[in-house]
Amino acid sequence: MGANQWSLMDKCCDLCRHSSETPCRSYITCAVEGPLCHDNIECREKRRFRISEIKNGRNGLKISIGMGSCGLAVGARGVYDATLRELERRGLEASVIPVGCIGLCYMEPLLEIHKDGLPTAIYGRVEPRSVGEILDTYLEGDVSGASALRNRVGTAKGELEVPLLDEIDFLRYQVRWVTRNCGIANPESIEDYIVYDGYRGLVRALESKPEDVIEIVRKAGLRGRGGAGFPTWLKWSICRRAEGLPKYVVCNADEGDPGAFMNRMLAEADPHRVLEGLIIAAYAIGASYGYIFVRAEKPLMADRLERAAEDARRYGILGHNILDSEFSFDVEVIRSAGAFVCGEETAMLAAIEGGRAMPRQRPPYPATHGLFGKPTVINNVETLAHVATIMSDGWEKFASYGTGGSKGTKVFCITGSAARTGAVEVPIGITVRELIFKVAGGVREGRRFKAVQIGGPSGGCLPENMLDLPMDYESLTSAGAIMGSGGLIVIDDRNCIVDIARFFTSFTMAESCGKCIPCRVGSKILYDTLTRIIEGGGSEDDLRILEEVGTFMKNASLCALGQTAPNPILSTLRYFRDEYEAHIKMKECPAKVCSKLVSYAIEGGLCVGCGLCAKQCPVQAITKSGERLYHIDASRCIRCGQCIIVCPRNAISRR
């Protein structure tokens, strides 16, 4: 896009008076449907033409490349550059835009082509060198090489053999509500957002009384998507009634749960939706200033949100007297210096205030005593994106999804040993089994399902026979897991449950802020006990210690981090007790993972002395010990399994 090109955000002619200093109420609607204040065919056509250009591309040719963090990590930048090069080589003019992640992470990098008259085609796992060929065959009207189509028009070769995007198992069960723009709109363009119906929710909110906005969110039944599931309207309502000025809103973008990246995905792919939700929240509670608190490890998310705020400010959608509503609000992006505990509300506030992120006793809750002692609402990225969408599309539509107590949709991230990994948006209440086996295609080839870990380090592990549980707040909690932010990590039979429980405990032990004793000392006791079991020194008494200390931490810790830290242990003790017992009684790791209980050995009778294993060994633990025999030095061996893979005679075994 050229810098001087006219955009929908600009004036159509001198009759338009909108600017950030002299805002116009109808600005957003006018940009897309206008002009509204005067009638002029030229102005109208100019807008229509530009909208079509954004949707269908310059000259009816548009190429979108998935450039979220995942896409970039697998080479999307190279695909983008190659696309520009190949277009230039062919003398073709087209729009080439970066888009966010559509959630099909296992197929990245993704390239989508649209040409007027042809079906819009999506190509997965694209490499820079194949871009030229993709362009040529597509433009010749052959889509047979595509991974999926957005639509069918009946004009292209091979059209019927390629599935429609909505027919792919990964998308078939989805409801694209908050993720609707992901992979479609250019996240770096406020103009794109407005063309795709953006900021309509804000317009509607500003036309209503703040109390009515809260009422709409109440009717929708929206609960916080960050983990605890507290009703959003109630938080807002308490804060609105609380005394003290100024009030603050904080967007929690400190996505810290390992295995959850829906907030990163949403904020990277559609940052304006998050910002819109934040402005609406601020309006509803009467806040004049807000912060977006972003995790340092996710810099692209921070950049995109910062850019969104700058653009919104430039066009009078953020700042003084927003769209002539007399409501003023501004926002600042804060880059967290990184600490898992910042996900806890009061810890996050302490971090924004410039101190160590240590939680404090609640009540009083932040809604009455928050940032700098003032009433503060903290909502996470996904919740705010829902707010914007509810305000634009109406609460009825949102409430038509989900279950009795848990309305709407939720974005889940499926990772680990799942066949298809990525992020999916589904109605709340879908069963765990449907998510893993239908949407994600089950477990990767050659592995067997063992457990699924739900809700990050605060969540629990569920076994196969619990999979028919619906994914809603209450069901998961009663099963010993939690919804958390919605990460599902599929664990296969090559993983040891005790080892994974220790992994989570090492995480919470390291991330415990140290303020309260149950969490600080408790997590250390749990970790040491698990280590003893894993190293073969465990006794039956250790299981009692785990249960007792775990339960104590649950009851006595100051904040949710400590209260939920024992969940991975308590839930696995409940469902996988036999695996703990095998480590203790038999001194055996059934999954052959715990290195002190497993050793690698070369069978003398099978080894032919080829030496491939010794060459492959990354730590030189394998040496020649005889004419036709190699030997593994157990003290150097890191149990990586490389030797097993290369051995032509299957002479190496785990014991």
Next chain:
Amino acid sequence: MDSKGVQLINEETKNIDRMVEETVRRYGRSRKALIPILQSIQAKLGYLPRYSLESVSSHLGIPLSNVYGVVTFYHQFILEPPGTYIIQMCMGTACYIRRNSENYRFLLSLLEIEPNSRTSKDGIFTVLRVRCLGCCSIAPVIKVGDEVYSRVNLDEMRRIVSFYRAKARTGSSKHA
């Protein structure tokens, strides 16, 4: 220490003072600005030398113990000068399940990093374990500088290390 050494150190502290002053002016002289100021200094110097903490402490009027408390609380801050390239090993759950801890152990042995150190002897690499880079669906991942490498295994690690080693020696750029 000879007088030349002392002079050099004075020169360095003066530079740090100047930079801290400038940064404080930009972010404001408030408690709230402490973390952004430290982040900005680290972005410039690559780490936080002790003197920079002293300087921030006196510029903001916050006790040094307090500044130190903040610095050591958060993962982002580094108190030792890092190597030319920082390798971040993701230790999130998805990466753990996909065996990134084996990659990590392998990397330490490949770079001959001593148990109590994080930087290789040649000063080229600093290896940090980080909590979830949010690229779980393409796990296991590592990050070298700003570049993310996905679905890494031992061979891939070898390739990446030799690439950056060569790059550090020749000073050339371009991605692996």
